[in-house]
Amino acid sequence: MARTVEFKKSLQTELLVGDGAMATLLYQQGSALGASTEELTLNNPDWVRSVHLAYLRAGARVIETNTYAANREGLARYGLETKTTRINRAAVQLAREAIEKADKDAFVVGTVGSILAGRIRSRDLEEYRDVYEEQAVALLHEGADGLLLETFYDLEELLLALDVLKPLTQSSGTPVIAQLSLVEVGRTRDGYELGTAFEQLRAAGADMVGLNCRLGPAEILRSIENTVVPEGLALSAFPNAGRLGLIDGEFSYTSTANYFGESAVKLWEQGVGLIGGCCGTTPEHIKAISDALADRPRIIRTNPDPVRPRLEVIDGDLRPLRHVTTEKPSVLDIVKERxxxxxxxxxxxxxxxxxxxxxxxxxxxxxxxxxxxxxxxxxxxxxxxxxxxxxxxxxxxxxxxxxxxxxxxxxxxxxxxxxxxxxxxxxxxxxxxxxxxxxxxxxxxxxxxxxxxxxxxxxxxxxxxxxxxxxxxxxxxxxxxxxxxxxxxxxxxxxxxxxxxxxxxxxxxxxxxxxxxxxxxxxxxxxxxxxxxxxxxxxxxxxxxxxxxxxxxxxxxxxxxxxxxxxxxxxxxxxxxxxxxxxxxxxxxxxxxxxxxxxxxxxxxxxxxxxxxxxxxxxxxxxxxxxxxxxxxxxx
CATH class of the missing domain: 3.20.20.220 (TIM Barrel)
Structure with missing residues (x-):
């Protein structure tokens, strides 16, 4: 319990470096091809432990468990639903073992991912309550220092998950970090402006709120800097390594480690207190963040002035000039001449x-x-x-x-x-x-x-x-x-x-x-x-x-x-x-x-x-x- 209290205090007062991608790094190494990444926690623990260790050595102080989709719904796709508790508990153990091997002062957060995961909702969200509870109980029972709710496209699903988790964490004081994934700058998929979403997450009991996945550093920065964040609410940011693109037949991310380090400083200037990476990031990206933030203090966020709706005055009415039916030359005709x-x-x-x-x-x-x-x-x-x-x-x-x-x-x-x-x-x-x-x-x-x-x-x-x-x-x-x-x-x-x-x-x-x-x-x-x-x-x-x-x-x-x-x-x-x-x-x-x-x-x-x-x-x-x-x- 003392460790969870210490982590909760650190989230409010310290500048912390998080880790980077787990699944995409394992895929790049060929470790998870054709399998559930979460199952590797049981089948190939050395691979998972080595990723944790690489991020710790790169400078991370907050290590996420390999449990993003380790819920009954996600594991059922691979016939693994009966191993939900085992996978989540083993994942906390592996992260803890890596910290001990690195001999470093670091925290373990139990990762809980969205069940919808960007898909169109076809069921009542209330049906997910037991799914979230089962996973969270396993993570907490094994001694996670905190819980991280990540990659939620819809505020309503994230609020439901928080409603399930907060009663489980109250007696121990275990902090809960709630992170949204945005489909466009400054707005959730279900239509909430980011400031409104953060306010509702604080009211629901989140100890820290933030953004992860989907967007790269530039768009996550733009989302945060244009948002009025409730006073005193701690912020996190875990951007992707740019956008995923198909180049010469291969999918890849583009952001370099140096760029990530520069972006981390800009996020720090916005009062973000926990900065890591999501899809496509590597230990090199996290080292760049750690180096760029070294010896910097946690700073208090200054919100932008509230933006008034901008009204544009346009001279004259936009009335139709005429109904045009005359056939005109195409660009193909015109380019032959000029x-x-x-x-x-x-x-x-x-x-x-x-x-x-x-x-x-x-x-x-x-x-x-x-x-x-x-x-x-x-x-x-x-x-x-x-x-x-x-x-x-x-x-x-x-x-x-x-x-x-x-x-x-x-x-x-x-x-x-x-x-x-x-x-x-x-x-x-x-x-x-x-x-x-x-x-x-x-x-x-x-x-x-x-x-x-x-x-x-x-x-x-x-x-x-x-x-x-x-x-x-x-x-x-x-x-x-x-x-x-x-x-x-x-x-x-x-x-x-x-x-x-x-x-x-x-x-x-x-x-x-x-x-x-x-x-x-x-x-x-x-x-x-x-x-x-x-x-x-x-x-x-x-x-x-x-x-x-x-x-x-x-x-x-x-x-x-x-x-x-x-x-x-x-x-x-x-x-x-x-x-x-x-x-x-x-x-x-x-x-x-x-x-x-x-x-x-x-x-x-x-x-x-x-x-x-x-x-x-x-x-x-x-x-x-x-x-x-x-x-x-x-x-x-």
């Missing part, structure tokens, strides 16, 4: 479309040849691009180019969706695979992927021949101009180009690249795609801040931003930083227009003013060149 700019602008996450319509009008007025609209990018739910594409095209005369993802619709839905686009006069599309649903704001939803992007391109061209997906003839032919995506941020560019060639063979009419952040990559793409005889729209997305640059560089798979650029924008904040981001983008565009007639601008965080300025700039610097094309023998 430099062409398409601008991506995301639809809203809620039901208010005013800013989207205003931004689209501004981009059109700036000279955008088409506004391109993603299809729930990053697997995050947004308003239908079909609906908003139709509104701005038919009511404001703005050309639209909509993305069509393979992720969200089966073949029936895909053909129906394309037929609807055709009926609305939206004939310019970009076919993309789409990020898996588990990375988005509804991670429990399914990813369909009936077909690949190659298959869907071919099937769209089949509609252009007047043949349905089923092979049946149709009364009319579609008129789709079909684009394909190209990601140059891979270890071997030739492999990506070979994939691009297959898309062109499947029928792609043009190509749109991921954003590029250096001149060398622009030139490399140009050299590697000399032989491809369809237009390529080179992607440029302006940086908005130093934090945005560091996030892209350290947490987004495949993207690297030169040290000189990151240092350059680091000197500025707010609007001045965005101005510098536009200047950097202009320098890239100066080079891009020498090699590509297609320019693809991506609007960051709805700052359409930035891409409107860049659109005007492209037309300005290429106006004199329209009569003398840089590459007269081919269209690129």
């Amino acid at each position: 430099h062409t700019v398409i601008v991506e602008y995301d639809t809203p996450r809620d039901l208010d479309i005013e800013r989207f319509v205003t931004g689209s009008i501004e981009l059109h007025n700036a000279g955008a040849d088409a506004v391109t609209i993603a299809d729930n990018s990053l697997a995050s739910t947004r308003m239908s691009n079909m609906a908003l594409g139709s509104i701005i095209k038919r009511e404001y005369g703005i050309e639209t180019l909509v993305h069509v993802a393979c992720r969200d619709r089966n073949l029936i839905g895909q053909q129906s969706h394309l037929m609807g686009l055709h009926a609305l006069g939206i004939n310019q599309i970009l076919v993309v695979t789409g990020d898996p649903a588990r990375y988005g704001d509804l991670p429990g939803s399914s990813s369909v992927f009936d077909v690949s992007s190659f298959d869907l391109i071919r099937m769209v061209k089949q509609l252009n021949e007047g043949i349905a997906f089923s092979g049946k003839p149709m009364k009319n032919r579609a008129r789709f101009v079909v684009g394909a995506a190209f990601n140059p941020h891979v270890r071997r560019l030739e492999t990506a180009v070979a994939r691009l060639e297959r898309k062109v063979e499947a029928g792609a009419d043009y190509i749109m690249t991921q954003p590029v952040y250096d001149v060398e990559t622009i030139i490399a793409i140009r050299e590697a795609t000399q032989h491809i005889q369809v237009p390529i729209f080179i992607g440029v997305m302006p940086i908005t801040s130093s934090r945005n640059a560091e996030f892209l560089h350290n947490e987004v798979p495949g993207i690297k931003i030169a040290d000189s650029i990151r240092q350059r924008i680091k000197r500025y904040e707010g609007e001045r930083a965005r101005e510098e981001g536009v200047e950097i983008a202009k320098e890239l565009l100066d080079e891009a227009v020498k090699h590509f007639r297609g320019i693809y601008l991506m609007t960051p965080f709805h700052y359409y003013e930035m891409t409107a300025e860049l659109t005007r700039y492209v037309h300005e610097i290429t106006k004199a060149e329209r009569a003398v094309l840089a590459v007269p023998d081919r269209i690129h």
Whole structure:
């Protein structure tokens, strides 16, 4: 009991370093392939003990038991439900043995993971009470110094778990840490703002609250710094090592250990008292945290000023100009004649479309040849691009180019969706695979992927021949101009180009690249795609801040931003930083227009003013060149 009281006091007064990932580290070592990670506690205790020991030697003082999914529900998937108590008790023993071997003053927290684990709820949460109690009793009986509730996407499930655990811990004074996982910055999956969620968790008896998993350091930092945390409430943060991405056929995380150490200092500045790592982190990441925080005291958090709802005043009414039915040239037609700019602008996450319509009008007025609209990018739910594409095209005369993802619709839905686009006069599309649903704001939803992007391109061209997906003839032919995506941020560019060639063979009419952040990559793409005889729209997305640059560089798979650029924008904040981001983008565009007639601008965080300025700039610097094309023998 004395140990639990000491840990409870340390959570309130000391700056503590937590450990890092268990499951992903074991998977990287090949130790848990095809098995339950939690079962290794019984079958291969040396592996688990060695991971604990590595984190202790790296500087961790809080060690989590290998019990994230060691509940009756989770273990039943492997036929292990009858071993629930044994696994949890053995896990506490292994963590304690590692601490003794390391001869270090450290604490053991019994880890209790979400049962829903991001899935869509199909049962009454009350049915989980006994499941949580069984696991917690085993962890407490074996002498865990504290309990850690982690990776809860829904506040309501976390509150239920706390309601079960607090009566079990009252007599011993065992502290309980409650951590949420966010699907978007500052808000839980079930719709609670983070400050409200923290307040409810404190009222429910949590000794410390925090965030773990799902987001990397930058987004967890942004969530915390913009949140009014109840006074005196201790905070924890266990970010992922950036975002999980598929690079050259392998899933991997991108954040380096040095970046993690720098991020830990920023979290400390926000008053976070327990800092560790989640998925993708290693002992090297934890050592970087420990080194960066060495000799720093625990500091009291200063909350931001409460934010008032921001009201935007827009001159004039957004009344429809006219209903536009005239067929206009596609971007494929325009790029044959001159430099062409398409601008991506995301639809809203809620039901208010005013800013989207205003931004689209501004981009059109700036000279955008088409506004391109993603299809729930990053697997995050947004308003239908079909609906908003139709509104701005038919009511404001703005050309639209909509993305069509393979992720969200089966073949029936895909053909129906394309037929609807055709009926609305939206004939310019970009076919993309789409990020898996588990990375988005509804991670429990399914990813369909009936077909690949190659298959869907071919099937769209089949509609252009007047043949349905089923092979049946149709009364009319579609008129789709079909684009394909190209990601140059891979270890071997030739492999990506070979994939691009297959898309062109499947029928792609043009190509749109991921954003590029250096001149060398622009030139490399140009050299590697000399032989491809369809237009390529080179992607440029302006940086908005130093934090945005560091996030892209350290947490987004495949993207690297030169040290000189990151240092350059680091000197500025707010609007001045965005101005510098536009200047950097202009320098890239100066080079891009020498090699590509297609320019693809991506609007960051709805700052359409930035891409409107860049659109005007492209037309300005290429106006004199329209009569003398840089590459007269081919269209690129």
